[in-house]
């Protein structure tokens with residue numbers, strides 16, 4: 001199940017359950033003749049049903065649907081107004097489903113802010129109008145509910161982020177993985193076509209990687225790849241991205257970088273890596289193939305293939321070098 005669908009289901013379930021709760025409150029208050037509370041519960045039920053409908057309408061962009069904040073702000077301020085103006089002792093309990101809903105539906109920071117704005121007047125009125133025992137119990141209950149829900153949502157967000165990072169990261173090196181390369185490169189190509197900015201890519205291969213593995217073992221090569229990744233991250237600028245593919249190969253996407261720029265950065269990488277003394281392995285060299293997006297480059301394959309061909313050319317010319325292969329000039 002995608003995250004958007006998961007959120008659609010949980011939001012719908014949250015609104016639905018809270019709507020049932022407030023509808024039951026409305027019926028109960030009608031039976032006992034508490035008309036003010038009946039109208040409040042009815043209005044809240046209507047807003048919750050609106051939230052349910054809105055969730056369904058925005059099911060494709062649930063993560064960025066701004067209407068939830070409006071609906072929940074309406075529900076929270078309605079309850080705060082009721083707490084401040086009505087003399088209804090049990091009304092503080094109505095905050096419970098709202099606290100959970102705020103955190104379940106809104107981003108954590110918004111949910112916490114809205115919940116704090118609800119809790120302060122509710123608790124203030126509870127302490128002023130009930131006995132210490134009741135106020136203490138209500139405060140402890142509401143704060144415990146808020147803390148547990150917030151912790152759970154924080155934990156979920158953290159797990160979701162970790163799962164997303166794992167899906168696009170090569171665990172051996174810490175660079176992005178091959179799967180993420182095509183996705184990002186396609187986006188960058190589209191952006192370059194739309195804006196007219198240059199886009200360059202680099203294919204980087206560690207020379208004599210097989211000999212390094214034979215001499216220093218698989219663990220030695222892994223350590224080297226991880227250290228090279230760290231050094232590459234230090235060299236490239238923000239906005240560039242680094243990918244680890246096929247064991248000893250790397251790929252760099254350099255947005256907003258023209259031919260002269262990719263020549264500069266490729267030479268800088270080659271020199272930095274070859275001058276460094278690597279733990280266990282000592283000196284190494286790399287071959288780099290560079291290219292810049294040309295007129296016909298609308299898919300990832302042509303750019304990737306040209307960069308790899310340029311890297312093989314650099315290697316054929318004696319390794320420890322960079323080779324640039326031009327694309328078809330982009331028409332102005």
Ligand SMILES: Nc1nc2c(ncn2[C@@H]2O[C@H](COP(=O)(O)OP(=O)(O)OP(=O)(O)O)[C@@H](O)[C@H]2O)c(=O)[nH]1
Nearest residue numbers: 235236237240254255256257258260261262264265
């Ligand atoms: N994408 C990318 N391009 C780089 C990088 N370093 C250098 N370049 C390119 O090489 C050109 C010359 O870079 P430098 O020799 O560092 O000169 P610079 O004027 O300090 O470069 P910037 O101020 O970073 O533009 C830049 O304009 C970029 O096009 C890098 O880390 N990433």
